[in-house]
Amino acid sequence: MAGRWMNLGHYNAHGIPGADALGAGIERMVTGITSPADTERGIAARLRYLTASPAGYAAIERAGISVTPRTLFAWLAEERLPNRANQQRLDAAYWDLRRHNVAADLKRRLTSRGGTRIEIDPVDQTRVEPRHRRDLSVRRLTVRPRHWDVAVDAWLNDDAETLDAVWDEVIQDLGSEYDSYAFVSSIGWNA
Numbered sequence: 010m011a012g013r014w015m016n017l018g019h020y021n022a023h024g025i026p027g028a029d030a031l032g033a034g035i036e037r038m039v040t041g042i043t044s045p046a047d048t049e050r051g052i053a054a055r056l057r058y059l060t061a062s063p064a065g066y067a068a069i070e071r072a073g074i075s076v077t078p079r080t081l082f083a084w085l086a087e088e089r090l091p092n093r094a095n096q097q098r099l100d101a102a103y104w105d106l107r108r109h110n111v112a113a114d115l116k117r118r119l120t121s122r123g124g125t126r127i128e129i130d131p132v133d134q135t136r137v138e139p140r141h142r143r144d145l146s147v148r149r150l151t152v153r154p155r156h157w158d159v160a161v162d163a164w165l166n167d168d169a170e171t172l173d174a175v176w177d178e179v180i181q182d183l184g185s186e187y188d189s190y191a192f193v194s195s196i197g198w199n200a
Contacts, residue, residue: 017132017192020141024132024192027180028173034127034196035164038115041107046100049087055103056085065106072102108165116161118200120154127152129180130194145189150182152198 017024042058044051059065060081074095076084083089091099119125131145152160156175163171180187 021136022132022134024194027193028176030193030196031176032164032172039111047096055099068102068106072098074098112165119157124151124153125198125200127198129190129196132192133194152179
């Protein structure tokens with residue numbers, strides 16, 4: 010991670026690491042079932058999605074759900090509802106599978122037309138005394154396809170270190186001010 014903000018917050022500036030904002034932005038692109046995980050409709054929709062493929066059963070297993078086939082069939086037939094712990098595990102399994110299923114589409118959307126233009130909002134300095142403020146503005150730049158491919162893979166694998174390395178490479182395009190954007194308020198794009 011770039012080092013100019015090593016003591017972020019010392020003068021009351023607020024922000025998050027750029028890599029975290031990048032990961033959160035990718036996460037916001039993932040859409041899915043909107044029914045709550047603890048409703049009959051939400052449970053049924055998650056179960057249908059998870060049991061439609063071998064990858065879904067693997068996601069169920071990764072989430073720590075170990076039930077008999079008879080219990081699973083009862084859930085699918087809506088004869089019984091999973092307990093609260095299994096409802097949460099089903100939701101986790103659903104989102105895990107959903108992320109894996111949409112990763113290729115996210116890469117396609119982010120890399121089309123030579124990359125995606127992002128807007129970087131600098132750290133919030135409203136509570137910093139004027140004499141300690143840095144002159145930072147909203148910056149815009151295009152993140153190239155090679156960066157998006159690596160970033161989506163890192164996000165998918167919860168690899169914070171690689172996501173941080175990608176962010177450091179991306180902000181190099183800002184020129185000599187790049188280090189001032191190691192921490193940000195937010196990052197946004199439309200893809």
